[in-house]
Amino acid sequence: MxxxxxxxxxxxxxxxxxxxxxxxxxxxxxxxxxxxxxxxxxxxxxxxVRTAPPAPSWSTLHEQLGKATAGLAGVELGKVDKAGFHVQVPVADGFASGSAEIRPALGRALDALAPALAAETGVAVRVLGHTDSQGSEMVNLRLSIARAEAVVAWLRERGIALDRLAADGRGEADPLTSNATEEGRVRNRRIELILSPMP
Incomplete structure (x- = not known):
């Protein structure tokens, strides 16, 4: 061998x-x-084993948010369906021009929404930022994302778990009305909270 x-x-x-x-x-x-x-x-x-969050009661949440925002001008709640609903918050006075720093008017609206949203642990909150068409398209897209991220941070500080929150921006791509007038531009500058069941 x-x-x-x-x-x-x-x-x-x-x-x-x-x-x-x-x-x-x-x-x-x-x-x-x-x-x-x-x-x-x-x-x-x-x-x-992950415990499934409770199924949201959309009609109850809609009613709670409606009461919470009753005194706030411009906040609109969408129609409820089995997939959830959306909340539209104007930001004409919510941010300074070109800024993502939340001003008191928007802070009050978010503070009114936060308690009911924090209590509904089965609800995912997707924040979408929108701008008017003033300035370049790319700058507006970046600004809308930065504003959505600022809203997410604000809501996170008020008790909504980070895994329930997401931020995105549309810039000037989804206007509600024409940007040809100042009134139209004011309406198009907004934040939307898309409320849906947690996956």
């Missing part, structure tokens, strides 16, 4: 054992619980 053959023979069982050990480790990792108790230990139950 040559030294090379002896070396091959002596390493073969070790390689076989290593392969078997690796296979058993992979099987243990792939099996929830990894033990003989069928994965019922507290650690694995916590890691693998």
């Amino acid at each position: 040559t030294a090379r053959t002896a070396r091959r023979k002596s390493t073969f069982p070790t390689a076989l054992v290593s392969t078997a050990l690796l296979a058993s480790l992979l099987a243990a990792c792939a099996t929830p619980g990894g033990g003989t108790d069928g994965g019922t230990d507290a650690i694995h139950r916590h890691a693998l």
